[in-house]
Amino acid sequence: MTPQPDNPTGFWESRAVARFNERLLEAVGGSWDRPPTTSPDWAASPDLDERRRELVALLASVRSDAAGCHAVKDPRLAITLPLWRQVAPPEMVIVAIREPLAVCQSLHRRNGIPFERGAELWLRYVRGAIDDHELPTVIVDYADLMSRPRDVVRDLASVLALRQPDRAVYSTIGEFLDPSLNHADPDGGVGSPMLDRARACFAALRMMPVSTDGPAGVRMVSRDAGGHEVAPSAESDTDSSRKEDEMSVTPTHPLEAVQEYLQGGFAQVDGWCVPQLWQSIQPIDEVQRRNGIGGPIAEIGVYHGKFFIGLLKTKQQVDNYAIDVFSMQRFNLDGAGAGNQETLKANIALSDISVGDVHFLEADSMALTSSDLQEIRATSGGFSMFSVDGCHTVEHTINDVRIAMDLTRPGGVIFVDDYYNASWPGVQEGICKLYLTDSPRFVPLIATCNKLILCHLSYHAEFLSHVKNFFKSNFDDTRVKPVRRFGYDTLTIVPNLQTGAFLAL
Numbered sequence: 001m002t003p004q005p006d007n008p009t010g011f012w013e014s015r016a017v018a019r020f021n022e023r024l025l026e027a028v029g030g031s032w033d034r035p036p037t038t039s040p041d042w043a044a045s046p047d048l049d050e051r052r053r054e055l056v057a058l059l060a061s062v063r064s065d066a067a068g069c070h071a072v073k074d075p076r077l078a079i080t081l082p083l084w085r086q087v088a089p090p091e092m093v094i095v096a097i098r099e100p101l102a103v104c105q106s107l108h109r110r111n112g113i114p115f116e117r118g119a120e121l122w123l124r125y126v127r128g129a130i131d132d133h134e135l136p137t138v139i140v141d142y143a144d145l146m147s148r149p150r151d152v153v154r155d156l157a158s159v160l161a162l163r164q165p166d167r168a169v170y171s172t173i174g175e176f177l178d179p180s181l182n183h184a185d186p187d188g189g190v191g192s193p194m195l196d197r198a199r200a201c202f203a204a205l206r207m208m209p210v211s212t213d214g215p216a217g218v219r220m221v222s223r224d225a226g227g228h229e230v231a232p233s234a235e236s237d238t239d240s241s242r243k244e245d246e247m248s249v250t251p252t253h254p255l256e257a258v259q260e261y262l263q264g265g266f267a268q269v270d271g272w273c274v275p276q277l278w279q280s281i282q283p284i285d286e287v288q289r290r291n292g293i294g295g296p297i298a299e300i301g302v303y304h305g306k307f308f309i310g311l312l313k314t315k316q317q318v319d320n321y322a323i324d325v326f327s328m329q330r331f332n333l334d335g336a337g338a339g340n341q342e343t344l345k346a347n348i349a350l351s352d353i354s355v356g357d358v359h360f361l362e363a364d365s366m367a368l369t370s371s372d373l374q375e376i377r378a379t380s381g382g383f384s385m386f387s388v389d390g391c392h393t394v395e396h397t398i399n400d401v402r403i404a405m406d407l408t409r410p411g412g413v414i415f416v417d418d419y420y421n422a423s424w425p426g427v428q429e430g431i432c433k434l435y436l437t438d439s440p441r442f443v444p445l446i447a448t449c450n451k452l453i454l455c456h457l458s459y460h461a462e463f464l465s466h467v468k469n470f471f472k473s474n475f476d477d478t479r480v481k482p483v484r485r486f487g488y489d490t491l492t493i494v495p496n497l498q499t500g501a502f503l504a505l
């Protein structure tokens with residue numbers, strides 16, 4: 001099936017399978033959005049002989065003797081499975097569940113289906129996929145797949161007794177999954193009784209036992225309910241080479257690669273940034289992950305990439321933007337470092353990051369036009385982290401922070417460098433002008449390590465409370481002081497730069 005505007009990365013479903021299921025649904029008086037009312041043994045009807053023959057032919061056309069395992073993906077199977085299993089009994093059913101509100105919003109946006117009926121459809125499909133058969137079933141929560149794709153894929157491979165994915169597979173998955181395409185608006189759908197039922201059902205499913213052992217019953221393959229509950233691998237202990245291989249490609253913590261950089265290559269990259277800044281970036285990243293907020297990163301004034309590379313490692317996305325005047329230094333009005341594209345590229349490559357993951361934009365930030373910004377927005381899909389560290393005049397600060405606010409996703413954050421640096425008062429003046437004359441939607445959250453961090457109003461409370469709690473349990477020698485800035489509750493965070501750890505892994 002070809003990608004659609006609301007699903008630009010594609011459905012990964014076969015047109016032929018979907019068409020067959022549509023014909024089958026039609027034959028029993030329904031369609032995908034109006035599932036038929038059927039008797040329990042509807043699939044046994046001789047009226048469906050023609051469909052059965054069609055399915056045999058369809059399967060023969062896609063079957064491959066070389067494949068050790070065949071998989072079919074189509075949500076309609078939740079309704080049509082009874083006939084499919086007569087022709088090709090599956091060994092296992094894998095059900096990807098998604099929070100009902102997000103599904104209802106998507107159905108509403110795409111097909112104009114009212115929430116109440118969307119929730120009814122959600123319940124009908126989940127019942128068909130999980131309750132109406134007694135096949136071994138594993139459930140994968142879409143949010144877990146987005147936030148911890150490696151864990152989920154590894155556990156699925158264990159359940160299916162497939163070879164563990166290697167680095168290339170993980171990197172393809174990483175490039176493909178884009179949490180920004182998760183468009184749910186958490187405030188929608190209030191007051192719908194059917195939606196409440198669907199949500200209760202979803203919550204119950206999320207409580208299913210977690211296991212990758214044995215092909216029995218219904219269980220979740222993997223779950224991260226904040227406490228990183230992940231089933232142990234079902235591999236045998238004697239399969240040590242596979243285990244070793246898996247360990248070498250699966251970091252135990254999503255920020256392990258950042259730790260490696262901060263303890264290693266970071267010191268070799270010239271620039272202005274301290275590694276203890278990641279004490280604050282870690283809880284921000286945690287909130288983003290649990291909300292499924294991904295998205296690449298961008299920096300205006302990237303210089304040799306000291307901070308940029310750390311952010312690249314933190315988010316591990318493609319279509320990142322490195323913006324700098326680079327060789328056009330005549331536009332670098334205050335001369336705070338002279339960006340160099342070749343050095344930057346070499347540093348990125350040395351850090352084991354593909355240079356192809358980054359767009360290098362040689363430009364004066366003041367000269368970026370609305371069509372430039374439109375193109376960046378379309379290519380990146382909006383950034384999860386945006387750093388402003390170019391020229392330090394009042395005008396540049398206002399210009400660059402506005403660009404950052406324009407291009408950063410609501411769940412994203414913006415770092416404004418040198419806010420308290422007495423050598424560059426233009427940054428503070430620019431920020432003050434912005435907040436005293438305007439009411440931007442991105443507001444101050446944290447001041448730390450020479451940076452002011454801004455986040456969108458709609459995530460401010462969640463970021464603030466998580467960061468506070470995070471510091472309560474980590475980093476004894478970091479001072480965390482609540483202060484008001486421009487009318488918003490914020491934190492001033494002062495790590496011990498001599499002895500302070502970089503991350504809590």
Ligand SMILES: C[S@@+](CC[C@H](N)C(=O)[O-])C[C@H]1O[C@@H](n2cnc3c(N)ncnc32)[C@H](O)[C@@H]1O
Pocket residue numbers: 270271272273299300301302303304305306307308323324325326331332333334336337338339340363364365366389390391396
């Ligand atoms: C202080 S350095 C940035 C340091 C860097 N963020 C780091 O992590 O080390 C400032 C950079 O801003 C760039 N720059 C200066 N004026 C600019 C402008 N008008 N537009 C874009 N970049 C600019 C400079 O070339 C320089 O590389």
